[in-house]
Each structure stands twice: as structure tokens, then as C-alpha cells.
Amino acid sequence: MKKSSTDTTVAGRITRALAERIISGEFEPGMKLRQDHFAEEFGASHVPVREAFRRLEAQGLAVSEPRRGVRVASFDIAEVREVAEMRASLEVLALRNAAPNLTPDILDLAEAHNREGENAADVQAWEQANKAFHRVILEPCGMPRLLATIDDLHAASARFLFSGFRMEWEAPTDQDHRAILAALRSNQIDVAAATLARHVKWIGKNPAR
Template identity: 55%
Template sequence: MTATIADSIYDRLSQRIITGELPAGEKLRQDHIARAFDTSHVPVREALLRLQAHGLAHSEPRRGMRVTALDPAEVREVIEMRVALESLALQHAIQNLTPADLKAADKARIACDEAQDMPTWETRNRAFHRAILTPCARPRLLHTIDDLHIASARHLFAHWRHRWVQRKDTDHAAIVQAMKRRDTATATAILVRHIRRAS
């Protein structure tokens, strides 16, 4: 599917919000964004509505759209939802695994381990989780998990940006090994521990 201007605007703004480059409370001015992307207000409005739908921005009457604040209670809710939904997705994914799926998961794991900075690692970490869960073949479930990862990413950047160090993720490796054995219970248990540890 070809990316639209609205997709490009959303991707750029969401990444800037996730990394903290656009802080909580920052006003998202349609005219400034339209000029920056050399486009009309129509795709900008579409991108801002998507940011709002994903909890990254909120609309204030007569004050326009602003970046939302990080809410500790929301972070706890996101972690609990990820535990429940990613466990469900992984259980179904293991039932459907093909050799190509396992190869994709291993490739995503290695790429994540090789990240040289936190923004690259965070993007590749999301890609790894997507790779191990995609075989579940449940688009609505995967879409919801993708949204939860966006919320989790803001928390990770806010609390780990200055403490991040490059390392091999032993949880990722253990999950892939359990998947290769079709050991659903072990893979799910490690995934749950891994998600909770991030909180």
C-alpha cells in the first residue's frame, strides 16, 4: 500500500512525540505543519486525528491540538493490556508457525540486538514483537497491540533514554527458542515477564 502525505506526517510527528522531541503540552499548529511538509491542511488534519486516536494528542476547545501528557495510570493499564493481548496473540501465532515465520522472528531479534542507539532499538524492538505475533493472523488484535506499543514507547523514552545501553536481549532469544520448540507455555511466560519488566 502506497504511503500518503498524511501517513508521512503522522509517522514523523508520532516519532517526535514518542521520543520526547515534541513535549507534553506542545501545540500542534496545522499551518506550521502544513508549511513544513509543503502541503495543504487536509492531510495535516487527517494526521492529527490519527495522533488523537492513538492517544498522542488531544483537542482543546478554541486552543487546537496539543501533545498529551504521560499518565502513570495509563502506563499501568497499557502494560496489563499488552500482557493479556500479546499472550493471546503469541499462543495463536505458535499454532500457525511456518519456517519463514521463525526466520523472520530470528532476523528481527538480531536486528534489535545490533541497534546502536535507543531510537533505532525502540523501532526494532516493536518490529520484533510484531514478527513473533504476526502469525496469529488476527488483524484486529494485531492493530490493537500496535497502538499499545506506541503508548509503551513514550514511557520507555521518558524513563530509559539516559540509561539505555546496547545489549543482547536474552528474553527475545529465549522466546524465539521456545517458539522453535513449539513450547507455547514457556514462550508466553517469558513474554509476560519481559513486558512487565519494561514497566
């Protein structure tokens, strides 16, 4: 496996660690991120921390005001909806381009991920399986930039999911996923795309606590 910059450099490791904590909700929206603090925590200097901040900023997980520091990106209901709409548009685009390249093997793998999700013990596990499901059926589109953007949006969605307004959680049988797979298996691309769009937008409509 090609090792990404996230693993190789100190800045990359810091990026990953901070992203994880923001997504998991450990860092609350609006929280100030002080470079010296993390420099000390990771036993590094503040320069790689700054580089990590730039990446988080690009992913939409943090916002930076010049000379005033960077904070964890806030997200209100409008932003959640925005991310959901963007994901819906782009995932549909990806699916339409992936469809001609989808093999039964890929769909079986997706189904496996879906079952994983249905048997998940907690939200984290479910989210991981959910991400894998979407990834697997979209990846064959062969559009790297599109996939990267979708990943960023997915991270933003996950933030919302973990944002503590759903403490008691139970694994849902993901009917939408099943419907998408069935449509793909019978070559009904339009149906699959429409279901996917509705499915993704639904996330943005969750009752906000």
C-alpha cells in the same frame, strides 16, 4: 508492497511525520500542536493537518479539546503501566493464535531480529529491532485488528522508551526474547506466553528516572 494511506496523501505524510516526532520525544508531552504552524511547515493548508490530528488522537499520541486545540498526549507512570498491561494481554492473545502457524523460518527470522537488537548502536535501532521481533512472531495470528491495536500500543511504549530518561544506553542481550523463542521451538506455548507477558509488563516497571 501495498502502499498505505500514510504515504499516498499529504495528510498521511503529515501524520507519519508528527507521530515520529511525538514518539521520539522531540515533541514533549503537553505541547500544543497548532495547525497553522504545521500547515506552513509542510507547505500545505491546515485541513490535512487537522486530519492528521484526528489520526494521532485515535492512536493515543495526541489529545484534543474541542475549540481549544490539540496537545501531545501526556503520559505519567500510570499510563505507561496501563499500556504495558494492555500490550501484555493482547500480545499473549496474539501469540496463542499465532503459535499453530509459526514455522521454523519465522522463528529464525525472529532470532535474527533479536540479534540485530543486541548489536544495535542506539536506542532507536534497538527499538526498531524489538518491534520487528514482536511483529514477526505475532503476525501469523492473522488477526488484523488485534495487530493494529498492538502497533498503537507499541508506539506508546516506544515514546516512553525514548523519553530521555535513559540517555546513556547499552544494548542488552535480550534474554527474554531468547527464552520465548526456545519455548516456541519446543512447543511450550504456555511458557512462551507467560514469558512474553512478564517481558512486556517489565517495560512498564522501568525506574522512572
